[in-house]
Structure formats: structure tokens, C-alpha cells
Amino acid sequence: MQFDWRSWLARLTHLWSSSLQFRTVAATVVLSSIAVGIIGSYVSFSIGTNLFDARRDQLLAASANANDAVQTLFNSTADQGGSTDVENAATDAFNLILRSNANASTTGTRIAILRSPDQPGPRVPADLASIPGRATELLVSPELRKAVAAAETKKSKVYWQSIAIPSATDPTATAPGLVIGSSVSLPGSGYYELYLIYDLSDSQQILDFVHSTLLIGGLALILLIGVVTWVIARLVVAPIRVAASTAEKLAAGQLEQRIPERGDDVVATLARSFNGMADSLQKQIVRLATLSQIQQRFVSDVSHELRTPLTTIRLAGDVLYDQRDTFPPATRRTAELLRTQVQRFEELLGDLLEMSRFDAGAVQLETEPTNLVRLVEETIEGLESLAATKGSELRLIAPGGYFEADVDSRRVRRILQNLLGNAIDHGEGHPIVVYIDSNETAVAIAVRDYGIGMTTASMERVFDRFWRADPSRQRTTGGTGLGLAISLEDAALHGGWLEVWSAPGQGSCFRLTLPRERDGHLTSSPLDLPPDELGADSREDDRA
Structure with missing residues (x-):
């Protein structure tokens, strides 16, 4: 099974960004x-350096003592003659050094007594080494031999050099070592070089033990720090998680949720402050909710109560309006105004009742499969005469697609009437283009005018109740100021979108996007906002 490092990296990144602990x-x-x-x-x-320095100084002192002992032994043969005595003196010196190192517990020490090169006379005594052959001599570098050979002209008595000693059992393994050389003179035979080669494996073992101890201790310390940090972070983060969870529940409407208060520390102070804030918010929300319910009930009751006298006034106004031709001009105009304003009053009451139903959550959709192209055509036909009075031409562009959708046709028709009515009022006599397009999941209808347009500040408030961009502007359709607010609620009731685009001097475009099936989910709209304007110039009418 191949290790997916990208997946683990993504998980680690997510954990890093999501977990404070x-x-x-x-x-x-x-x-x-x-x-x-x-x-x-x-x-x-520091330990390695000090250990090596202490060991080196100890071995240098031992080597200096060995040099003195050998030189004393050689000097005692000064009055004796014959090669036999010289050979015996060299052998005695060699054995003396072996015994002294054995007593000093420097096991594994190698000894070599070598004649200095380039000296006249016979090579008596012969070179001596603790290991036969040239194994010992190979451990002594030419640079060290050169320094020891010139020792009699210098103040230094002994010279040393760090080396690697090959293992006797494993040719590839080595052990740290130290070779110390000094010069001695043998009367009648010249100068000889005394080399002591020490194996520092014991010191290396001590240093390795120190390293392993430091490593294990460091890992244990890091693990302990991690555990302590985790415990402390958990103690700190746990109250934060409780506060975050409580805040989410409050945001979801569970206003009775509170943070448990324990102790008198900072966390407890935070909990008390949070709970006090939650109590205050709960009181304000409950008070506002009560006021809202009272307001909704008042608007609903007033609207219902006004319907009866308004019906009487409308009937009386209709009677006067039907007999207006028998009245003097001023009275006839009064009857016409009365009928117009009574109709507007009825529309306002109807809109207020509809908004109160939305606020109370008592609105139900009555959906059925509907051909939206035909619905748009019928709406346009009903408003063509009104658009003609303003000099605007209504155009429909429907390129084709899945135009049948499961919607509440009454509410969609009301949205279209509001959008077209606003476009006629603000279109400045320019053509008004209605686009409709669809895909497999959504249907979109866009109403585009080329009138005065709106600023960014106006677009942010265009769906507010009773808001008008220009209160002094005369409306042809006599709206109540609630049309766009109701249209937005109707679109949201379908699970759809109602969006606006506008620019001063370039007109406005409102786009309604609805799911083709009830309870469908929208991800995008089939139409751009604003739509492609090529069809508005080249096709006056393309009705499916």
C-alpha cells in the first residue's frame, strides 16, 4: 500500500488551522x-572536549615519565661497552615501559623504540615494537616522526597526535587512539624515538554513554514538555470551546444557553461576563420579538378591520363614478380621484396583509408545472398598453430550453408585474427587454430597462419596504412601495434568487432565478447579470 503523503499533509494542515490546542x-x-x-x-x-583533554594530559604525563625512565636507563650504560650491553639496555627499557603501563591500567598500549633516521654508525640496538612487523610503525605519521627527531633542538619534550587504530577482529572498524612520541639518546648509538600508542576506546565508551544518556534524557524531557503543554492547553482551550459552543447555540436561537461558572479566576470572570451579555441579549430579543408580534398583529387587524369600511367606500365611489357624466366638471374630477385612490388603498391593504403573512411565516406555496415562457407572454400582454403610454416597447427573448418549472404561478406573475411596472416607470421611454433562459436545474427571468438607473447606495436599499429612489418622481402604476419587498419574499419562498444590477444612465436589470423543481437547490443562474445585450438590438421579438 503506497503512502499518500499529500493526504496526510492536507490533514495536518487542516488540523493546524482548526485546532488551537x-x-x-x-x-x-x-x-x-x-x-x-x-x-x-x-x-x-563540552564533556567530550574535557574528557579528551583530561585523558590526553594524563597520557602526556605518563609518557614524559616513561621518557625520563628510559633516558636514565640508557645513561647508566654510558660507561659500559659492547653491543650486548646496548641491546640489553634497549630491551630493559622496553620491558620497563610495558610494566609501568600495565601498573597504570593502560591496557592495549603499544610501544615502539625506533632509531632516528639519517644517523651514522651501526643500527645497534635494533628497532623494538610491541607488535611484530610494521603494524605499529604505520600508526606513526611522518610528520610526527619529523617533529620527534628534531626534539633535541626544541623546548617541547613530547609530541602527540590523534589517530584511528584499526580493530584486530574487524578490518573495517577503528577505535580512537593517541600516539605520543619523544626523543631519547643512547650513548654510543645516537638518538632513538620512543612512541607510546594508547587506545582510547574506554574514553569513547564513556562519551558514548554520555551521548546516549543526553539523548534519552532529551527525548524524555521533550515528551514531558509536550504532555504538560497538552494538559495546560486543554485546561485553557476547554473553556474557550464551551464558550464557542454556547455562542453557536445562542446564534441558533437557544437563548437559554449559558456558560457554567466555576471559581473566581479569569475564565470564571469571562463566563460571568458572557452570561450577563447573553441575559441582556435575551431580554432585548424577547422584547423586540414581542413588539414585532404586536406590530404584525396590529397591521393584520387594522388591515382586516379596514376592509369593511373600505368596501363600503369603494361601492359608494363606484356609484358616483358611474354617474360622473351628470356631475359638474369639478365634481366629476373628484369622483374619478376618489375611485383611483380607493383602488390604491385596496392594493396597499392587500400588500400589508401579504407582508404580515410573510412576517408570521404563514405563507404556503401552491406549486404546479408551469410554462414560464407562456406566463411571461401573458404578463407582457397585460402591460403593453401601459408601456405604450410611456413610449416603451416590451420585447421578449427566449432562446429555448427547459422552460417548464414547478412554481406558484400566481406569485411568479406578481413578481413579473412588479418588475415590469418598475421598468416602465423608470425606463424613460426606451425599450424594455425580458430575457428568459434555463438549464436542467434552474430557470431565470431578467427584466432589463435602459432608463435612469440607480447608484450603488440605492441598489443596497431597493428591496426595503416603502423605500423609493426618488420620492418626488410620479409613478404611472401607482405602486405602494412594497412591490419589490414582496417580490423578494416570493422568490425566497421558492428557494430562488432575486438580484439587481444598475448603473446611473445605463438602466437597471432585475434577475429572478428559480429552481425547476420544488425544494431544488440553486448553484448558478442560466442568465448573466445583466444578460448579453446582443439579442436586444438584433431581435425585437423571439417568442417561443
Whole structure:
């Protein structure tokens, strides 16, 4: 099974961005690891350096003592003659050094007594080494031999060099070592070089033990820091999670939710402050909800109560309007105005009742399969005479598609009437184009005018109740100021969108997008906002 590192990286990134506790623990562990690594490296380096220096100084002192002992032994043969005595003196010196190193517990020490090169006379005694052959001599570098050979002209008595000693059992393995050389003179035979090669494996074992101890201790310390940080972060983050959960429940409408208060620390103070804020908000929301219900009930009751006298006034007005030709001119005009204003009053009451139903959540959709192209055509036909009085031409562009949708035709017709009525009022006599298009999941209708347009501030308030961009502007359709607000509620009731685009001097465009099936979900609209204007110039009427 192949390891998917991208998936793990994505999960880790998500965990890092979503969990404060994880970020705190991870940052603490990383920073602690860096700090422990730096301190551990410094301690390891200091211990290693001090251990090597102490061992080196000890071996240098032992080598200097061995040099003195060998030189004393050689000087005692100064008055004796013959090669036998010289050979015996060299052998005695070699054995003396072996015994002294054995007593000093420097096991594994190698010894070599080598004649300095380029000296006249016979090579008596012969070179001596603790290991036969040239194995010992190969551990002594030419640079060290050159320095030891010139020792009699310098103040230094012994010279040293770090080396790697090959293992006797494994040719590829080596052990740290130290070779110390000094010069001695044998009367009658010249100068000889005394080399002591020490195996520092014991010191290396001590250093390795120190390293492993520091490593295990560092890892244990980092783990302990991580656990402590996790516990502390959990103690701190847990109240925050409780506060976040409580805030989400309050936002969802569960106004009775509160944070538990324990103790007198900062978290408890935060909980008390939060709960006090929640109490205040709950009181305000309950008060506003009560006022809203009273207002809704008042509007609904007033609207219902006004219907009876308004019906009487309308009947009386109709009687006067039917007999207007028998009245003097001023009285006839009064009868006409009375009938117009009574009709507008009836529309206002109807809109107020509809808005009160929306506010009370008592509106129900009555959907049925509807051909929206035919619905748009019927709406346009009903408003063509009104548009003609303003000099505007109504055009329909329907390129084809899935135009049948499961909608409440009465509400969709009301939306179209409101949008077309506004376009006629603000179209400045220019053509008004209605676009309709669809896809497999949605149907969109756009009403585009080329009138005065709106500013950005006006677009933000265009769906507000009773709001008008220009209160002094005369309306041809005699609207109540609630048309767009009701249209927005009708669109939302279908699960659709009602959006606006406008620019000063370029006109406005309202786009209604509805799902083709009831309870459908919208992801995009089949029409752009505003739609492509090519069809508005090249096709006056394209009715499906």
C-alpha cells in the first residue's frame, strides 16, 4: 500500500488551522526540541572536549615519565661497552615501559623504540615494537616522526597526535587512539624515538554513554514538555470551546444557553461576563420579538378591520363614478380621484396583509408545472398598453430550453408585474427587454430597462419596504412601495434568487432565478447579470 503523503499533509494542515490546542502543543514541542538540541549539543561537546583533554594530559604525563625512565636507563650504560650491553639496555627499557603501563591500567598500549633516521654508525640496538612487523610503525605519521627527531633542538619534550587504530577482529572498524612520541639518546648509538600508542576506546565508551544518556534524557524531557503543554492547553482551550459552543447555540436561537461558572479566576470572570451579555441579549430579543408580534398583529387587524369600511367606500365611489357624466366638471374630477385612490388603498391593504403573512411565516406555496415562457407572454400582454403610454416597447427573448418549472404561478406573475411596472416607470421611454433562459436545474427571468438607473447606495436599499429612489418622481402604476419587498419574499419562498444590477444612465436589470423543481437547490443562474445585450438590438421579438 503506497503512502499518500499529500493526504496526510492536507490533514495536518487542516488540523493546524482548526485546532488551537494542536498548534500550541506542536509549537512548544518544536521550540523545546530546538532548545534541548542546542543545550544537549553544547553539553556533549563540552564533556567530550574535557574528557579528551583530561585523558590526553594524563597520557602526556605518563609518557614524559616513561621518557625520563628510559633516558636514565640508557645513561647508566654510558660507561659500559659492547653491543650486548646496548641491546640489553634497549630491551630493559622496553620491558620497563610495558610494566609501568600495565601498573597504570593502560591496557592495549603499544610501544615502539625506533632509531632516528639519517644517523651514522651501526643500527645497534635494533628497532623494538610491541607488535611484530610494521603494524605499529604505520600508526606513526611522518610528520610526527619529523617533529620527534628534531626534539633535541626544541623546548617541547613530547609530541602527540590523534589517530584511528584499526580493530584486530574487524578490518573495517577503528577505535580512537593517541600516539605520543619523544626523543631519547643512547650513548654510543645516537638518538632513538620512543612512541607510546594508547587506545582510547574506554574514553569513547564513556562519551558514548554520555551521548546516549543526553539523548534519552532529551527525548524524555521533550515528551514531558509536550504532555504538560497538552494538559495546560486543554485546561485553557476547554473553556474557550464551551464558550464557542454556547455562542453557536445562542446564534441558533437557544437563548437559554449559558456558560457554567466555576471559581473566581479569569475564565470564571469571562463566563460571568458572557452570561450577563447573553441575559441582556435575551431580554432585548424577547422584547423586540414581542413588539414585532404586536406590530404584525396590529397591521393584520387594522388591515382586516379596514376592509369593511373600505368596501363600503369603494361601492359608494363606484356609484358616483358611474354617474360622473351628470356631475359638474369639478365634481366629476373628484369622483374619478376618489375611485383611483380607493383602488390604491385596496392594493396597499392587500400588500400589508401579504407582508404580515410573510412576517408570521404563514405563507404556503401552491406549486404546479408551469410554462414560464407562456406566463411571461401573458404578463407582457397585460402591460403593453401601459408601456405604450410611456413610449416603451416590451420585447421578449427566449432562446429555448427547459422552460417548464414547478412554481406558484400566481406569485411568479406578481413578481413579473412588479418588475415590469418598475421598468416602465423608470425606463424613460426606451425599450424594455425580458430575457428568459434555463438549464436542467434552474430557470431565470431578467427584466432589463435602459432608463435612469440607480447608484450603488440605492441598489443596497431597493428591496426595503416603502423605500423609493426618488420620492418626488410620479409613478404611472401607482405602486405602494412594497412591490419589490414582496417580490423578494416570493422568490425566497421558492428557494430562488432575486438580484439587481444598475448603473446611473445605463438602466437597471432585475434577475429572478428559480429552481425547476420544488425544494431544488440553486448553484448558478442560466442568465448573466445583466444578460448579453446582443439579442436586444438584433431581435425585437423571439417568442417561443
